[in-house]
Amino acid sequence: MIHxxxxxxxxxxxxxxxxxxxxxxxxxxxxxxESFPGWFPKNxxxxxxxxQGGAHLxxxxxxxxxxxxxxxxxxxAIRTTLRKERIGYTGLSAKKDFVTLILRDPADVKKATDxxxxxxxxxxxxxxxxxxxxxxxxxATIRERRKSALAQSIEIIRRRVDETGTAEPFIxxxxxxxILVQLPGLQDPTRIKSLLGQTAKxxxxxxxxxxxxDPTKPTPGNDVLAEEHNGQINYYAVKKQVIxxxxxxxxxxxxxxxxxxxxxSFKFDSLGGKKFGDxxxxxxxxxxxxxxxxxxxxxxxxxxxxxxxxxxxxxxxxVQEAQDLALLMRAGALPAPLKVLEERTVGPGxxxxxxxAGERAxxxxxxxxxxxxxxxxSFFGAIANIAVIFNLILLFAALSVAQATLxxxxxxxxxxxxxxxxxxxxxxxxxxxxxxxxxxxMLSAIDAGYNRAMTTIIDSNLTTLIGVGLLYHFxxxxxxxxxxxxxxxxxxxxxTAITLTKQIIAWWLRLTRSTHLPx
Amino acid sequence: MGLQIIPYNTKFDIVGKKNIIFSILIxxxxxxLGSIFIQGFNYGIDFKGGLLLEIRxxxxxxxxxxxxxxxxxxxMGEVTLQEFGSPNDILIRVERQPGGDEEQLTALAKIKxxxxxxxxxxxxxxxxxxxxxxxxxxxxxxxxxALVAMLAYIWFRFEWQFGVCSFxxxxxxxxxxxxxxxxxxxxxxxxxxxxxxxxVTYSINDTVVIYDRIxxxxxxxxxxxxxxxxxxxxxxxxxxxxxxxxxxxLSLLGLYFFGGPVIAAFSLPIIVGITAGxxxxxxxxxPLLLHTGLRAEKxxxx
Numbered sequence: 118m119i120h121x122x123x124x125x126x127x128x129x130x131x132x133x134x135x136x137x138x139x140x141x142x143x144x145x146x147x148x149x150x151e152s153f154p155g156w157f158p159k160n161x162x163x164x165x166x167x168x169q170g171g172a173h174l175x176x177x178x179x180x181x182x183x184x185x186x187x188x189x190x191x192x193x194a195i196r197t198t199l200r201k202e203r204i205g206y207t208g209l210s211a212k213k214d215f216v217t218l219i220l221r222d223p224a225d226v227k228k229a230t231d232x233x234x235x236x237x238x239x240x241x242x243x244x245x246x247x248x249x250x251x252x253x254x255x256x257a258t259i260r261e262r263r264k265s266a267l268a269q270s271i272e273i274i275r276r277r278v279d280e281t282g283t284a285e286p287f288i289x290x291x292x293x294x295x296i297l298v299q300l301p302g303l304q305d306p307t308r309i310k311s312l313l314g315q316t317a318k319x320x321x322x323x324x325x326x327x328x329x330x331d332p333t334k335p336t337p338g339n340d341v342l343a344e345e346h347n348g349q350i351n352y353y354a355v356k357k358q359v360i361x362x363x364x365x366x367x368x369x370x371x372x373x374x375x376x377x378x379x380x381x382s383f384k385f386d387s388l389g390g391k392k393f394g395d396x397x398x399x400x401x402x403x404x405x406x407x408x409x410x411x412x413x414x415x416x417x418x419x420x421x422x423x424x425x426x427x428x429x430x431x432x433x434x435x436v437q438e439a440q441d442l443a444l445l446m447r448a449g450a451l452p453a454p455l456k457v458l459e460e461r462t463v464g465p466g467x468x469x470x471x472x473x474a475g476e477r478a479x480x481x482x483x484x485x486x487x488x489x490x491x492x493x494x495s496f497f498g499a500i501a502n503i504a505v506i507f508n509l510i511l512l513f514a515a516l517s518v519a520q521a522t523l524x525x526x527x528x529x530x531x532x533x534x535x536x537x538x539x540x541x542x543x544x545x546x547x548x549x550x551x552x553x554x555x556x557x558x559m560l561s562a563i564d565a566g567y568n569r570a571m572t573t574i575i576d577s578n579l580t581t582l583i584g585v586g587l588l589y590h591f592x593x594x595x596x597x598x599x600x601x602x603x604x605x606x607x608x609x610x611x612x613t614a615i616t617l618t619k620q621i622i623a624w625w626l627r628l629t630r631s632t633h634l635p636x
Numbered sequence: 637m638g639l640q641i642i643p644y645n646t647k648f649d650i651v652g653k654k655n656i657i658f659s660i661l662i663x664x665x666x667x668x669l670g671s672i673f674i675q676g677f678n679y680g681i682d683f684k685g686g687l688l689l690e691i692r693x694x695x696x697x698x699x700x701x702x703x704x705x706x707x708x709x710x711x712m713g714e715v716t717l718q719e720f721g722s723p724n725d726i727l728i729r730v731e732r733q734p735g736g737d738e739e740q741l742t743a744l745a746k747i748k749x750x751x752x753x754x755x756x757x758x759x760x761x762x763x764x765x766x767x768x769x770x771x772x773x774x775x776x777x778x779x780x781x782a783l784v785a786m787l788a789y790i791w792f793r794f795e796w797q798f799g800v801c802s803f804x805x806x807x808x809x810x811x812x813x814x815x816x817x818x819x820x821x822x823x824x825x826x827x828x829x830x831x832x833x834x835x836v837t838y839s840i841n842d843t844v845v846i847y848d849r850i851x852x853x854x855x856x857x858x859x860x861x862x863x864x865x866x867x868x869x870x871x872x873x874x875x876x877x878x879x880x881x882x883x884x885x886l887s888l889l890g891l892y893f894f895g896g897p898v899i900a901a902f903s904l905p906i907i908v909g910i911t912a913g914x915x916x917x918x919x920x921x922x923p924l925l926l927h928t929g930l931r932a933e934k935x936x937x938x
Binding site: 175177304310459461462463466471477478484485486489493526529539540544550554572573576577579581583585593 | 771775882
């Protein structure tokens with residue numbers, strides 16, 4: 118008799134039962150599951166985009182552009198400071214990652230550096246004897262800003278995507294500067310792409326009507342920005358100073374004006390509302406510009422002070438444009454522009470076909486393996502086949518519980534795992550046969566077979582897990598799906614192919630008291 | 637009673653024929669290497685970047701040439717069309733557009749414009765140059781690290797000689813799979829890297845089982861010449877090696893014939909790789925040990 122301690126038997130039965138319970142939700146519809154009692158598991162398999170259909174976008178945060186933007190801001194701040202203190206300079210310019218200028222009087226270096234350091238203490242300033250100053254951000258600051266820009270980008274993307282009503286979007290950081298956006302069920306990602314493609318930096322600034330708005334010759338302190346209406350372009354000289362920016366918004370909604378034209382009405386927070394109220398009170402009769410990403414959306418005249426903290430934008434929109442603008446205003450601005458690096462969409466038809474083909478191929482693969490095992494080992498083959506079935510049950514249960522994503526290569530991984538899972542049984546059975554040929558008695562042959570095959574099984578499975586682990590580490594979505602199913606399959610096979618089969622043999626021996634091995 | 641598919645007392649003299657076997661395998665390896673360097677790989681969208689669309693039309697497309705010309709007129713570079721499964725399904729590949737990531741998306745918009753709304757877009761992929769460069773780098777790292785990790789593991793569990801010999805065997809197996817892609821100009825995608833890694837993991841599996849037996853026999857038969865001992869170990873494990881490769885190949889053949897075009901393209905290199913891995917585990921990994929002075933060192937330790 119093979120002795121297996123009672124706790125081990127209970128464990129084996131327990132694991133198999135748990136497997137059956139946790140795999141069972143996959144056989145019911147969502148509605149049926151809702152009607153089941155609360156203790157019953159509800160998690161079903163998560164299908165990858167390649168199986169359920171949907172859009173996949175890989176975005177890159179353009180930190181270079183964000184840094185350039187920061188350099189522009191810095192150079193504006195330096196200009197203001199030096200002008201105020203009447204320190205003469207020439208050649209002030211913002212480069213990719215630094216700002217440089219030459220002081221007219223090299224003796225001013227100390228004074229200028231002190232003044233500018235007061236505005237930003239983390240700035241690194243280098244100076245030459247002839248009065249050239251170079252300002253750079255230090256490494257730590259840049260790293261810090263990149264990190265927060267990435268986190269903030271993910272947050273803003275999530276808000277924008279949620280606002281469009283896409284079901285269960287998946288948004289995740291990839292590497293240092295990439296964001297993966299997966300939108301299950303979405304067929305055409307054009308609208309999402311255009312929503313994510315805008316930084317949506319919103320500003321309210323005054324229009325300077327005292328100078329000509331010539332895009333080739335902006336006057337100091339002004340930017341010349343374009344407004345596009347039905348293909349016609351108007352230019353405005355807009356003051357650099359910002360009255361209120363998008364951060365002060367608390368709400369924005371699409372609606373219609375009295376002529377039934379689509380507009381966007383918005384509401385500032387109390388501080389923003391006060392700033393806007395004060396500015397409009399003192400400038401009645403002047404023009405101000407509402408600017409989104411350096412483009413003028415509309416430039417209305419201030420007819421009377423706007424005091425309530427609310428306002429509306431009418432810019433000859435279509436209904437969709439008004440909706441999208443309101444959405445972008447509500448969700449807030451991205452800290453840096455995003456670029457689409459990769460776009461993949463799978464239609465629901467292909468997904469369904471792939472599931473069908475994958476299912477069919479897997480079932481055929483399993484049947485082939487089981488038939489082969491039965492032919493090679495008859496009764497012991499049948500026991501190995503029971504182990505294979507439980508291997509599948511536990512694998513699907515684990516995938517459901519862990520909510521790991523099943524992809525098309527993942528299905529291939531399952532079929533492959535089945536082929537590899539019986540490896541342990543082949544090793545054990547071959548070893549038992551060998552021990553029998555050496556003249557051992559049945560029971561000691563079984564024992565020796567299991568014990569001796571053990572080291573081999575562990576060695577071979579560990580090397581496989583190393584390979585699969587590397588695949589997971591270096592791979593992307595679908596590849597990782599393959600790695601996950603294979604890894605779970607191998608770990609589960611250690612239990613089903615060894616512990617479970619030994620248990621079944623013990624039961625069989627107790628039941629039949631057989632002295633002869635049908636191997 | 638189960639069938640004894642592989643007889644148990646085989647006496648194949650693998651070690652005695654190792655020079656012939658090595659010559660054949662070296663010739664195959666040279667062929668593969670030559671093909672990789674001369675023909676090169678037929679990189680797919682994952683590595684080359686570009687556009688790929690799988691469309692289904694409501695009626696079969698009769699004039700493929702016209703469609704190709706239509707599409708070529710709106711984008712740069714080569715456009716290839718391929719029937720994919722049925723006459724209504726067409727796979728369109730467009731070479732990477734000159735410029736950056738943005739240009740790829742613009743080209744996609746133009747193509748969709750040209751195809752109109754009457755076709756069903758089953759799959760659309762655009763990959764920019766940046767992503768494809770990363771994929772190539774990661775693929776190379778994954779394979780190299782896998783080889784090194786396995787060398788280290790075998791070294792740790794056995795002796796250094798086993799580690800080195802398994803490394804050579806695995807490098808040979810990877811070369812065969814890569815050679816297959818170069819020789820037949822199969823599309824080289826991210827899944828190709830998976831195929832190479834599966835080949836490597838599977839081959840090491842077989843190798844470990846044989847090494848395990850050699851280690852056991854080294855302790856059991858202290859006086860047996862190494863060549864005979866290796867032969868004995870190979871023959872003792874032969875039945876297992878062939879049986880498990882068969883079960884795995886059976887499931888892969890199921891995938892190849894019934895899994896649809898995408899899964900089939902994925903399974904083929906794995907089938908070749910596992911076959912190569914099984915053969916090389918038997919004929920290369922073990923006989924190579926003879927050239928490492930394994931026994932001599934053991935004896936001086938005793």
